[in-house]
Structure formats: C-alpha cells, structure tokens
Amino acid sequence: MSRIGKKPVLVPAGVTASLEGKDVSIKGPKGTLTIPKADEISYELVDGGISVQPANETKRARSFWGMQRTLVQNLITGVTDGFSKQLLITGVGYRANVQGKNLKLQLGYSHDVDYAIPEGITIATPDQTTINISGIDKQKVGQVAAEIRRWRKPEPYKGKGIKYAGEFIFRKEGKKK
Template identity: 55%
Template sequence: MSRIGKKPVEIPSGVTLTQKGQLVSVKGTKGELSFKLPDSVSGKLDGNEFTVTPIVADNTGRSMWGMCRTMIANMIQGVTNGYKKELELQGVGYRAQMKGNTLSMQLGFSHDINFDAPEGITIEAPKPTQVIVSGIDKQAVGQTAAKIREFRKPEPYKGKGVRYLGEYVRRKEGKKK
C-alpha cells in the first residue's frame, strides 16, 4: 500500500481542479497545468479534496498510485506559488547576463554560451554570478536548471563551475611534489 497515495490532495481556495476522464487540469493564479492519469489509476474529486486510487491491484497500478498523487500535488503547488531554482557561477571570469530571452554565459571557454529559455520558464540574472530559473512546472524548472549546470559542472580541484545555490562540492587534494 502506498503511504503517499492514500493521502488526499487538498485543493486550496483560488485553485480550480477539473477532471474529464483521465485528464486532470489545475488552474490557479500563475497559470494552468494538466496531467493525464495512467489507465491503471483513477481519480475522484470530492469537494476540495482529490483522491487517487489504483484500479488494478497489480504492480503497475500500485507503482503509479503515489506518483500520480504527487504529480497533482506538484501541479497545485506550481499554480499557486511556482517553483524556483537558483544557480551560482564560481570561477574567475565566470559571469552570466540576460540578452532579451537568452541567457549569455562566459564559462571559461573560447566562446560565450547562449541558452534560450524554454516556453513557460523565466530565467533571470540579478547578479553576474547568479542565475534564477522559475516557472510553474516543477519538472521543467528542474530540467532547465540541470541543462544550465551541465554546460560547466563544478570540478573537484578548484570548485569552478555552475552549481546549485548551497550545493556542496567535494574537493580533492591536488598533486604533491
């Protein structure tokens, strides 16, 4: 039995959740998101609570149960508050700036790296060494932040690179004479 799947999802005021068959749509102040429930899971709307139950008690139904409940809870969180990931650039000469909808970064390569923000995602560079990725879709925000980090991952000897805010980079000892 899924402990997460058993819990009903609370729908706060200002958020409307509609269900048409297996398609669940959530609309709030920041936008609208939708998710299609798998065939092995069903959802039920009761007032201001949404419950997810497995249709078939086999492995696929039980494995999708908690995931579907979490996806709907994340959609509700996204349309009310949104999601945000902060990245920091560490290294001499490493900087980022916004040029319209494009993030331009200097990461120690011979060329600048330009990254276009995907639809539904906003990227900001308030400081030259800070990048903020925000949006209503948790998966899209995390994926975009991971793509930006992938351009220059933090290396273990000097710690230079793009890292998440507060990320600990394990340092290695350099060569000895």
C-alpha cells in the first residue's frame, strides 16, 4: 500500500523553503507564504524537497500527517502558480464590475452590494456576468469566493444567482396547473 504522505514535497527551482522556529516558510516568484508547524509532525529539508513525517505513532499524529503534507504542497503551488476560482452570475439585470478596491454587485436587491477586496486577492470581471478571483493563498481565495456567492446563492427553479464555474444546480420542476 503506497501512501502519498511518504513522498517528499518537491520544491521547484526558484522557490526557497525554510523551517525556522515554529513556522514553515516558502518564498517564490509570486510571494511568501507561512504556516505554523504542527507539534505532532516532524519536518525535514531533504535534497529537492520537504519531508513531512509523523513525530510519533499516535493516532492524532498519523491523522495530521496527510493534511500537513497537503498544506505544504499548497504553499508551494501558491507561490509558483497561484490559485483561482471563477464565479458565474445568472439572472436578468444581475451584473458585477470592479471599481477600485471594491466589487460592485447588482443582484436584484433595492441597493447595490459593495464587497471590499481583501489584501492578497485579485478580482477581475472580464464581462458583466463573470468574476475571476485569484491569489496565492488557497484558503483565502476560497473564502472570498464563498463570501461573494453568499450574497445570492443559485435557486433551484430558474437557476438565478451566483454559482461556481462547473457547478451543477439541481433544478426543480415548478407548479403545474
């Protein structure tokens, strides 16, 4: 049985990794990301990568193992390629545009919704019904996408609202006469 956790996380050229103090820090062309070390996990710099192993054989340490390796992998992916999510707006009169540091959403309410774009996140609107969210921190990109989507979730009858690209909306049949 092969375990992904046994494989070291490869650090590509142009990226530097350091295990200083209580933090794992990765620096790359897009920026620097840091996560705190878990006490149950031992980290080690090996040639060409970072090895993540459980510090002891307790159930808690083994359950943290895969997650911590994935977090380190996400740091490396973030500083090299970055992460992005795409939201699609469906509905008559629903639209979005970026104005300075704010995302202005018109979602059928009596007022416009202004969403302040957080630091480290880039939002682009190639057209009025598409929102592209990108950044180096996977958690922050997903959180921003979820907060924007929360303003008008897609409804099951007509499918109006904000949905993720590729998301399937289960449609319901309306009333019958």
